[in-house]
Amino acid sequence: MIDRDELVSACDELLGTARFQDYTENGLQVSGRSSVTRVMTGVTACQALLDEAVAWEADLILVHHGYFWKNEPVAVTGMKRRRLATLLGHDINLLAYHLPLDAHPELGNNAMLARRLGLQVEGTIDAPMGQGLLWRGRLGEAMTAVELEALIGQRLERKPLLIEAPEAGDITRVAWCTGGAQDMIAAAAEAGAQAFISGEISERTTHLAREMGIHYLAAGHHATERYGVQALGQWLGERFAVEHRFVDIDNPA
Structure with a gap:
């Protein structure tokens, strides 16, 4: 007690x-x-x-x-x-x-998602309302967008929605922010990420991903x-x- x-x-x-x-x-x-x-x-x-x-x-x-x-x-x-x-x-x-639980470096949602997906954390990316919420890192080995989609689906037990950007190619550099952070995709792309993982998707997200050349995976607000x-x-x-x-x-x- x-x-x-x-x-x-x-x-x-x-x-x-x-x-x-x-x-x-x-x-x-x-x-x-x-x-x-x-x-x-x-x-x-x-x-x-x-x-x-x-x-x-x-x-x-x-x-x-x-x-x-x-x-x-x-x-x-x-x-x-x-x-x-x-x-x-x-x-x-x-x-x-x-937000404090999203951002915590050890127990937070971003930290736990990285651990669950096997992402190698390299730091955070400055973004509007970021407050250390947008993370960046690498995959252990290069993957296609479809392979990353399958990995996320297996580890989170929920099939993500994948928006492919063919020019991004195979993925090593990733960025992520759990929940409803789809509008951080521009900051992720500008920081050099080849794929961005978040929870939700908006109508505009599809066009941003395709035109900015970054794969987007909406893995579920709740699931992430x-x-x-x-x-x-x-x-x-x-x-x-x-x-x-x-x-x-x-x-x-």
Whole structure:
């Protein structure tokens, strides 16, 4: 058992939340009981995850996608009311880390994606809203775009959407940023990457990839961001001897 505030402070310090300008509130978003024994992690604080936490009698839910996003409606009605009522009614804490969890050099989503795909990290690339979020590196050996597509599909258990740029040729130099970072493709191409891996795709992404000569692989927002929160949950379990359980709520996006 650990004091909630001590646990939250440790996470805030580890992830360096103060240095990020984010679209949401990082850290403790909803307070519950003051002592924590069981931590449930998940990608998004959806109702299905909350219900799992209630059934498991979790003290704290740790997610990548929490609540209170910039420009969202502030009224506590409908879905928002049901979610908050579940947390408050069962005295469960909600802890969320967005950009800080993407960027962390060891436990973050980008770091964990690199480890899962066997990418050799070489550094980061400056990009609008980058804050160390756009990473660059190399494959262990040259691959065609189709071979990289197959590797990602195998390792993430989700087939990515591949936009090929024939002039980019075989791939050794790659860049990546998990989640909805498709608009970083221009910065990736300008930095010399032959392929860019992210989660989502927009209509414009196809044309940017083809015209800038860089392969693009949309590997899934959810699929690319399952691993950072698990790593952070495991870190909490080891540091504070709390029980940790990750729940993967299916999401094809």
